[in-house]
Amino acid sequence: xxxxxxxxxxxxxxxxxxxxxxxxxxxxxxxxxxxxxxxxxxxxxxxxxxxxxxxxxxxxxxxxxxxxxxxxxxxxxxxxxxxxxxxxxxxxxxxxxxxxxxxxxxxxxxxxxxxxxxxxxxxxxxxxxxxxxxxxxxxxxxxxxxxxxxxxxxxxxxxxxxxxxxxxxxxxxxxxxxxxxxxxxxxxxxxxxxxxxxxxxxxxxxxxxxxxxxxxxxxxxxxxxxxxxxxxxxxxxxxxxxxxxxxxxxxxxxxxxxxxxxxxxxxxxxxxxxxxxxxxxxxxxxxxxxxxxxxxxxxxxxxxxxxxxxxxxxxxxxxxxxxxxxxxxxxxxxxxxxxxxxxxxxxxxxxxxxx
Amino acid sequence: xxxxxxxxxxxxxxxxxxxxxxxxxxxxxxxxxxxxxxxxxxxxxxxxxxxxxxxxxxxxxxxxxxxxxxxxxxxxxxxxxxxxxxxxxxxxxxxxxxxxxxxxxxxxxxxxxxxxxxxxxxxxxxxxxxxxxxxxxxxxxxxxxxxxxxxxxxxxxxxxxxxxxxxxxxxxxxxxxxxxxxxxxxxxxxxxxxxxxxxxxxxxxxxxxxxxxxxxxxxxxxxxxxxxxxxxxxxxxxxxxxxxxxxxxxxxxxxxxxxxxxxxxxxxxxxxxxxxxxxxxxxxxxxxxxxxxxxxxxxxxxxxxxxxxxxxxxxxxxxxxxxxxxxxxxxxxxxxxxxxxxxxxxxxxxxxxxxxxxxxxxxxxxxxxxxxxxxxxxxxxxxxxxxxxxxxxxxxxxxxxxxxxxxxxxxxxxxxxxxxxxxxxxxxxxxxxxxxxxxxxxxxxxxxxxxxxxxxxxxxxxxxxxxxxxxxxxxxxxxxxxxxxxxxxxxxxxxxxxxxxx
Numbered sequence: 019x020x021x022x023x024x025x026x027x028x029x030x031x032x033x034x035x036x037x038x039x040x041x042x043x044x045x046x047x048x049x050x051x052x053x054x055x056x057x058x059x060x061x062x063x064x065x066x067x068x069x070x071x072x073x074x075x076x077x078x079x080x081x082x083x084x085x086x087x088x089x090x091x092x093x094x095x096x097x098x099x100x101x102x103x104x105x106x107x108x109x110x111x112x113x114x115x116x117x118x119x120x121x122x123x124x125x126x127x128x129x130x131x132x133x134x135x136x137x138x139x140x141x142x143x144x145x146x147x148x149x150x151x152x153x154x155x156x157x158x159x160x161x162x163x164x165x166x167x168x169x170x171x172x173x174x175x176x177x178x179x180x181x182x183x184x185x186x187x188x189x190x191x192x193x194x195x196x197x198x199x200x201x202x203x204x205x206x207x208x209x210x211x212x213x214x215x216x217x218x219x220x221x222x223x224x225x226x227x228x229x230x231x232x233x234x235x236x237x238x239x240x241x242x243x244x245x246x247x248x249x250x251x252x253x254x255x256x257x258x259x260x261x262x263x264x265x266x267x268x269x270x271x272x273x274x275x276x277x278x279x280x281x282x283x284x285x286x287x288x289x290x291x292x293x294x295x296x297x298x299x300x301x302x303x304x305x306x307x308x309x310x311x312x313x314x315x316x317x318x319x320x321x322x323x324x325x326x327x328x329x330x331x332x333x334x335x336x337x338x339x340x341x342x343x344x345x346x347x348x349x350x351x352x353x354x355x356x357x358x359x360x361x362x363x364x365x366x367x368x369x370x371x372x373x
Numbered sequence: 374x375x376x377x378x379x380x381x382x383x384x385x386x387x388x389x390x391x392x393x394x395x396x397x398x399x400x401x402x403x404x405x406x407x408x409x410x411x412x413x414x415x416x417x418x419x420x421x422x423x424x425x426x427x428x429x430x431x432x433x434x435x436x437x438x439x440x441x442x443x444x445x446x447x448x449x450x451x452x453x454x455x456x457x458x459x460x461x462x463x464x465x466x467x468x469x470x471x472x473x474x475x476x477x478x479x480x481x482x483x484x485x486x487x488x489x490x491x492x493x494x495x496x497x498x499x500x501x502x503x504x505x506x507x508x509x510x511x512x513x514x515x516x517x518x519x520x521x522x523x524x525x526x527x528x529x530x531x532x533x534x535x536x537x538x539x540x541x542x543x544x545x546x547x548x549x550x551x552x553x554x555x556x557x558x559x560x561x562x563x564x565x566x567x568x569x570x571x572x573x574x575x576x577x578x579x580x581x582x583x584x585x586x587x588x589x590x591x592x593x594x595x596x597x598x599x600x601x602x603x604x605x606x607x608x609x610x611x612x613x614x615x616x617x618x619x620x621x622x623x624x625x626x627x628x629x630x631x632x633x634x635x636x637x638x639x640x641x642x643x644x645x646x647x648x649x650x651x652x653x654x655x656x657x658x659x660x661x662x663x664x665x666x667x668x669x670x671x672x673x674x675x676x677x678x679x680x681x682x683x684x685x686x687x688x689x690x691x692x693x694x695x696x697x698x699x700x701x702x703x704x705x706x707x708x709x710x711x712x713x714x715x716x717x718x719x720x721x722x723x724x725x726x727x728x729x730x731x732x733x734x735x736x737x738x739x740x741x742x743x744x745x746x747x748x749x750x751x752x753x754x755x756x757x758x759x760x761x762x763x764x765x766x767x768x769x770x771x772x773x774x775x776x777x778x779x780x781x782x783x784x785x786x787x788x789x790x791x792x793x794x795x796x797x798x799x800x801x802x803x804x805x806x807x808x809x810x811x812x813x814x815x816x817x818x819x820x821x822x823x824x825x826x827x828x829x830x831x832x833x834x835x836x837x838x839x840x841x842x843x844x845x846x847x848x849x850x851x852x853x854x855x856x857x858x859x860x861x862x863x864x865x866x867x868x869x870x871x872x873x874x875x
Contacts, residue, residue, distance in 0.1 A: 019494075189494035213495040215841040218769075218853030226742045251517040254527070264844075267508050280520065280529050286510050286536065287518050287748075289846035296495050296841075323503060323843065325496055 020199075020211040021045035021164075021185040024300035024339040025349075026316040026367050031335075032060050032177035035168060037349040042183035043165040044348045045341055048211075051107070052193030053186025054167035055159025057150065057200040057207035058178035059304045059314060065118045066154040068095050069133055074112035074195055076145035081115060084146050091136050092119040100158070105170045108162040112147075112195050114171070116156065130204055130249065137203070141232040147196045152205035155304045159184075159198035167198075179369065180316060182302050184209040191234045201233065201241040205304035205314075208244065210237040211341055212326045215295030223290035243291050244301055253284075255317055255366055261288040263322040263362035296325030300339045314369035322362035330365050331356040337367035383423045384439045385416035391435035398427035398436060403797040403809055424790035426799035458720070471720035472793035472803075473779065474620060474712040474756065478724075481712070482731035482860070483763045487873055489854040491841040498843050500834035506844040507830060509774050511611075512536030512680045512704045514748045534704060535680050537591075537611055539774060540569030541830045542845055543764055545822070546755055546778035547593050547613065547684070549575025551628045551637050551649065552716035552793070553782075554810045555582060557802045560785055560818030562586035567823040568830075571610055573776070574600075576626050576651060578640040584608055591682065594671065596625050597651035599641040603674065611704075612671050613682040614664070616655070619713030619756040622686030622727045625651030627717055632796050632805050665701035672702070680704035687711060687733035687756070688726075692740035698750070699741060705751035707776065708733050713756025714779040716803055717794035730756045731770060735868045738771025738850060761832035770868065771850040784825040785818045 023042045027033060038056065062070055069092075075081055088094055100114035121129040137148040150157035155178075158171040164185045168174075184199035190213060191197055200207040214220065214236035221231050221239055227250075229242040240262075247258040257280070264285050270278055285292075301317045318339035320328045331338045331346045331353035338346040343356060359365045385406065398414060399407045406420040407427060421438065428436045445453055458469055491497040498505065513534040521528045545565055550558050552575060559582060565572040566589045574583070574592045578600015583590065592609030594601050606612055617623060628637075628649040638645040658664050664683065671681050683698045684707035685691070695706050710730020715723070734754045741747040754767040755776035767775050783789065786800040793803035801813030833845070842848055856873040857865045865872055 213841075215491070215495065215854070216847030216851060218851035219847050219849055221853075222742060222850050226745050226747055253518070253520070257520070257527075266504055267506055268504070276526065276529075280518075280527060283515075283518050283529055283531060283533055286533065287514050287516075287531075289514075290849065292844060292847055294842045294844060294847035323498075 019048050019187045021048035021341045021345070022209040022211050022298060022300055022339075023183045023341070023345050024181065024209070024302065024316050024318065025336065026180040026302070026314075026369060027336045028367060028369050029335050030060060030179040030369060032179050033181065034177055035173035035181070038181040038183045039165055039168040039173060041338075041340065041345040041349045042185055043163070044345045045185060046163055046165070048187065048341060049163065049185030050187045051163045051166075052161055052188050053159070053184070053198035054162050054164035055157060055184050055198040055200055056164070056168065056171075056173060057155065057157045057182040057202060057209075057302055058176055059155045059180035059302060060178045061156050061176055062118070062154050065096070068118035068120050069151055069153055070156050071117040071119060071137070071148055072100065072150040072156045072158070073115050073117065073140070074147045074149055075115055076112060078113060080145050081113070084115075084140060085117075087140065087143070088117060088119060088136075091132075092121055094119050101172050101175075102170050103172055105162065105166050108160055108166055108170050111161070114158070134203060134245075138230045138232070142230065149196070150202040150207065152202065152207075152304055155205060155207070157200050157202045157207060159200070160195050161193050161198065180302050180304070180314060182207055182209050182300055189213055190236060196233050197235045199237060201238050203241045203245050204249070206241055206244050206249075207302045208237065208241045208299055210240055210297060210299045212297030212299075212321070213295050214239065214293055214297065216293055219290050220293065240293065240297075240299060240301075243293070247288070247291065248303070255315065256364060257284060259317070259319050259362070259364035260284060261291050262293045263319060264292055265322070265362070293321065295321065297321045298326035298328040298341060316367040318359060318365040319363075320359065320361055324361035329356065329358050339365065380444055381418035381421065381441055383421045384418050384441050385421055385427070386437045386439055387414055387416065388433075388435040388437075389413070391433045393433055395432065397430050397432065401426045401430045401799060403799040403804075403806070404792070404795075422790040422792045423788075424792070424799045425788045469720040470717055470794045471723050472714070472716055472718070472791045473789055474714045475724050478712070481757060482729055482864070482868070483757065483766050485858050485860045486731075486766045486868075486870065487856045487858050488762070488765060488769070488836060488840065489856070490839040495841050497841055498838040500831070500838045503838070503843060505834040505837050507541050507833060509539045509542040509845060510536040511539060511751045511753070511773060513750060516748055535678055536704075537571060537680055539571065541826060541833075542768060542774040543826055543829060544570050544591075544753065544774055544776045545572035545781050546776040547573030547575045547591070547615065548716075548778055548782075549577035549593075549626065549628070550580050550583075550640055551575075551577040551632055551805070552626075553803050554801055554805060554813065555580045555636065556810050556813040556815045557782070557785055557818065558583055559586075559815035560813065561781055561822060562590055563815060563819030564781075564822035564826065565589040567819065568826040570826065573613065574609070576615055577628070577637065577649070578642065579605055579608065580636065580640050594667075595651055596653070596655040597649060599643065599649060599651070602642070606671065606674050609679065611680045611682055612675060613684055613707065614667060614671070615684045616658070616664070617686035617688075617709070618684065618715065619686045619709035619711050619727055619730070620715030621718040621722050622688050623653055624719065624722055625653045627651070629796070634805050637805065661697040661701055664698065668702045682707055682753070684709060686713075687728045687730055689728060691728070691733045692736040695737040696740055696744055696746070699746050703750055705753055705773070706737070707753045707755060708737060710754070710756030715793075730754050730767070732864070732867050734767060734772055735770050739869060761829040761836065764829060765833060765836045765848065766855065768845065768848050769851050769855050771852075773849065780825065781822050784822045785813065
């Protein structure tokens with residue numbers, strides 16, 4: 019059991035952290051203080067052309083080591099410690115650091131893959147973890163309840179047009195900073211409530227496409243699967259969702275012929291990418307690399323028999339996706355409408371306007 | 374010099390009080406172990422193979438078979454079997470023939486693997502109330518799907534290779550007409566149709582009677598090329614090249630001339646009474662590039678409409694060999710483990726050559742993934758699949774589907790007496806004797822095999838549901854849901870499985 023919440027303003031109006039923190043904190047009974055985290059989009063407008071690497075460092079000495087490593091691969095435009103304050107229940111296991119970097123010119127044609135490879139290299143060195151690597155966005159996470167993590171990172175100082183939050187109740191691996199959600203790769207971040215029974219299959223499938231899973235937790239594969247399907251294989255969001263939560267064969271057989279051919283091909287090709295077991299997820303995508311004409315999106319999705327809750331609401335161009343309706347009502351008293359998405363069917367909120 | 378080899382292995386106990394002298398047992402014993410002497414049934418114990426036919430047919434339940442208590446002095450190395458074999462060969466000067474699978478190695482790794490189930494943190498799924506899917510496609514899968522936007526609609530630009538659609542991930546293995554009777558063949562084919570899966574023709578061609586079921590039959594092309602002609606290739610659901618089989622790696626199939634009746638002669642396209650001896654290698658395949666040519670030739674012959682499978686015995690270097698087979702264009706690879714059954718094989722080969730299918734399967738799956746070509750071929754595991762637990766474990770190790778041979782024959786009435794090579798099968802399965810064949814009713818047999826497949830399917834759904842999985846593709850290669858119990862470190866490493874408790 020975990021709590022998830024996503025808030026997005028489709029007009030790119032930047033909201034303070036107050037709403038996301040209040041909403042997620044209402045669901046503290048869904049988590050146990052062993053992990054909380056946030057993703058925020060529209061965070062660094064002044065550095066929006068640089069990849070913002072949020073890196074957790076096991077100790078201070080690692081900072082120079084990571085910086086040296088980065089220098090071999092990218093140009094560091096600026097780096098600084100991510101400001102934190104002491105919070106009683108949180109032990110500072112890691113030092114969070116941010117680097118704004120860009121990719122040397124000869125690699126810019128494939129910059130995204132270049133950054134992913136770099137992030138996986140750093141993750142494999144031990145002691146340093148790249149927790150987010152997109153542009154104009156960042157992830158903040160630690161061990162603690164979400165509201166404690168928000169205080170730790172001084173989230174009151176940030177504004178974003180799209181927020182994700184997660185409160186963790188670890189069920190398959192120990193609680194540690196790296197294991198807290200969101201999981202993020204490039205401009206994608208994901209918060210997940212559930213336990214993936216197909217983890218072994220998904221992980222080995224991803225490995226054959228070059229992804230390395232290094233966070234010891236099932237939720238990580240969701241971020242990579244989304245990256246593979248949407249960014250690399252350019253599937254529209256609706257179809258990528260049908261890969262993660264495919265219709266049953268019986269339903270497929272009743273589809274019109276053209277649609278049936280497509281869905282059959284997807285199930286046959288991406289069978290190992292199907293995510294089994296209970297899940298409710300919210301995926302944020304800042305740049306909308308494909309299929310969304312350069313706009314950001316927030317996608318809510320549950321497993322195909324809806325073994326985890328997911329509820330959505332909308333008010334004046336702001337969309338909410340949460341584990342519980344109460345979390346939405348806590349920050350938005352009278353939404354225009356509230357609905358429960360169908361099992362396995364995505365809810366997509368699009369962000370308008372330029373970055 | 375008859376010595377101790379004449380000590381019979383079994384003893385036929387006849388309850389003389391209960392016996393009403395109907396002689397039914399005598400009629401039914403195809404091994405000549407029972408005769409009518411001095412107005413009673415006399416047993417010749419040394420001919421008894423314990424096939425249980427007389428026991429089943431006696432209307433008075435008057436017959437019991439017992440293992441003869443050993444009169445030999447015990448020795449841990451010179452077992453009774455070891456001594457019997459030496460004695461037999463010192464008499465005959467010949468290869469020892471055997472049937473069924475490896476008897477020398479008793480450990481089955483499947484038995485040391487444990488499946489997982491959900492507790493608390495996620496819900497188990499109840500197959501009686503929720504759908505659980507077993508459908509499986511065998512064949513080459515693309516690495517990605519390419520779609521093109523055309524106005525409001527999408528067009529599929531990826532061409533899919535021909536695939537076998539199976540409703541259950543369990544296929545019936547290749548057993549030839551010749552090794553088994555046409556009645557047995559028909560029963561297996563009908564069962565495959567009933568359960569939406571396939572059976573294999575084996576290497577002896579396809580009897581005319583079987584053509585109506587051919588869209589559920591994988592036609593085999595082996596080194597002897599018996600019964601291979603355009604209509605045969607055209608009829609099958611897929612074509613399978615047999616390079617080797619687990620029960621006799623490196624050895625071709627042998628069918629003695631006595632089994633070549635006129636119908637078998639017609640089907641195999643060889644003279645009546647001639648021994649059908651398949652060469653050990655395909656004489657047009659001396660290396661991997663030759664295999665690629667045959668794969669392509671068969672695809673060409675079937676107009677690229679049917680998948681081409683390649684079957685090999687699990688041997689030491691199986692991972693590298695399968696990588697080569699995959700790159701030769703095989704749509705699926707059948708890996709036959711060293712415990713796989715057969716109608717006839719040299720005993721020394723059966724018991725000593727090859728490796729267990731669990732290890733072969735795990736290393737092939739891993740190797741193909743490392744090379745990024747796992748999607749280009751399906752892996753089918755065979756040789757030891759005894760129950761639905763074995764099916765689930767093989768799939769979790771990485772198999773797309775499994776094949777069953779012995780289990781399907783047991784469903785038809787086989788009691789594993791291990792005398793298939795004699796052609797005297799009392800149950801009408803591994804025989805061409807018209808009287809014995811008439812004992813097997815293909816329709817009833819088909820129902821029994823179909824029942825077995827249905828029962829295993831239901832059990833598979835229970836296993837999946839307990840693991841919180843509602844479709845078989847999420848178990849495939851999911852070694853996280855297996856734990857090893859009582860296996861050494863190296864074995865676990867090859868299997869890619871954690872020890873229980875970790």
